[in-house]
Amino acid sequence: MSDTPVFLVANIFEISDRETYGLYESGFMPLLKRHGGELVSVDENSESLEGENSLGGRMVILRFANEASAKAWHSDPEYQALAEHRRAASSMNFLQLVRGFE
Numbered sequence: 001m002s003d004t005p006v007f008l009v010a011n012i013f014e015i016s017d018r019e020t021y022g023l024y025e026s027g028f029m030p031l032l033k034r035h036g037g038e039l040v041s042v043d044e045n046s047e048s049l050e051g052e053n054s055l056g057g058r059m060v061i062l063r064f065a066n067e068a069s070a071k072a073w074h075s076d077p078e079y080q081a082l083a084e085h086r087r088a089a090s091s092m093n094f095l096q097l098v099r100g101f102e
Contacts (some may be wrong), residue, residue, distance in 0.1 A: 020089035035073035
């Protein structure tokens with residue numbers, strides 16, 4: 001794994017239980033910051049400039065200094081426990097790791 005920045009792009013199609021999802025949101029930023037992550041964007045009204053965008057929902061973009069940091073955040077047992085609230089309260093289409101340039 002290199003030291004190039006990486007981005008995690010998520011599409012959360014539907015949030016069915018805002019109260020439970022709020023539990024996820026309340027613990028999200030401290031864990032993200034602990035792993036050196038940065039919240040770049042949260043957009044519930046993204047716009048497709050080309051092609052069909054049938055996904056809808058919330059698009060989230062996170063930035064990490066490198067792949068190791070991103071994977072450490074995602075595999076952190078505390079994050080995985082927190083993510084159970086997201087899983088119970090929403091439907092996700094994808095969480096994609098995208099490598100940047102040096």
